[in-house]
Amino acid sequence: MKVIVAGMPKTGTKSIMLALQKLGMNTYDYMESYEYYKKDWIRIFQEGGTVEDFRRMYQGVDAVADSPVWYYWEELLEAFPETKIVLSTRESEDVWMKSFKNQVEKFNNPIMSLLGYLSPSYMKFLNYSKILGVSLFRTVGNSTKMNELSLRMIYRRHINYIMQKAPKDKLLVYSAKEGWEPLCNFLDIDVPTEPFPHKNVRGNIFEDMMANHPLMIRMQHEMYISLAILTGLLAFGSYKTLTVGPGQILTYWCDFGKTILNKVMNILQ
Incomplete structure (x- = not known):
């Protein structure tokens, strides 16, 4: 590994990673860390990790950035001691906070809400993101609500800690x-x-990822397929209600719902 971009999200990390790619480096951002190592990271969030874990996960990667690696920069440096650290910053804490809040609000929209119900891949992604939020940003339980005071303290302490320890x-x-x-x-x-x-x-x-990132495109395809299936099931349910009566159809839908719930739980495990 050559570079750890240790700045928090919304400190220009996407621009820096694109620049490093143009310099010929193999880069892993938030989505790569999720796609390739989500099980490793969930275990690290919940149980901790070793130097060997980080070395195994990122061997052969030239540069890393964004969550969760900014939080674990010290462990990554221990695993790759020759690595250089780029601490990306904004003009001020207020500028960063405004940008961070704007980013979160961009993802709170009807499309993402639909994905949360209709895409199994997004269900996994959402579960991972909530665990990450608790571990890195001190959100409470499964809540994604921002605590501005806590976020400001995390941003401030993160920069000061790197300045002292790196x-x-x-x-x-x-x-x-x-x-x-x-x-x-x-x-x-x-x-x-x-x-x-x-x-x-x-x-x-958000717009860029929805249009171009393979994982986000797959999530949207799953959403469209789920909508088509639900439409067909509603039509079938209406037909069955008319032909066999509401008493029997209630039993049918209860059994069907249990089957779907079990499948969803298996996907999320």
């Missing part, structure tokens, strides 16, 4: 607005001639 010769405190030069000089890489990339400006990552 090896000074391996640390770059950096804003994506600074462009290529500080980043490339820190990594001892030639500065590209193309403009520095900027991604997730004003929280538009």
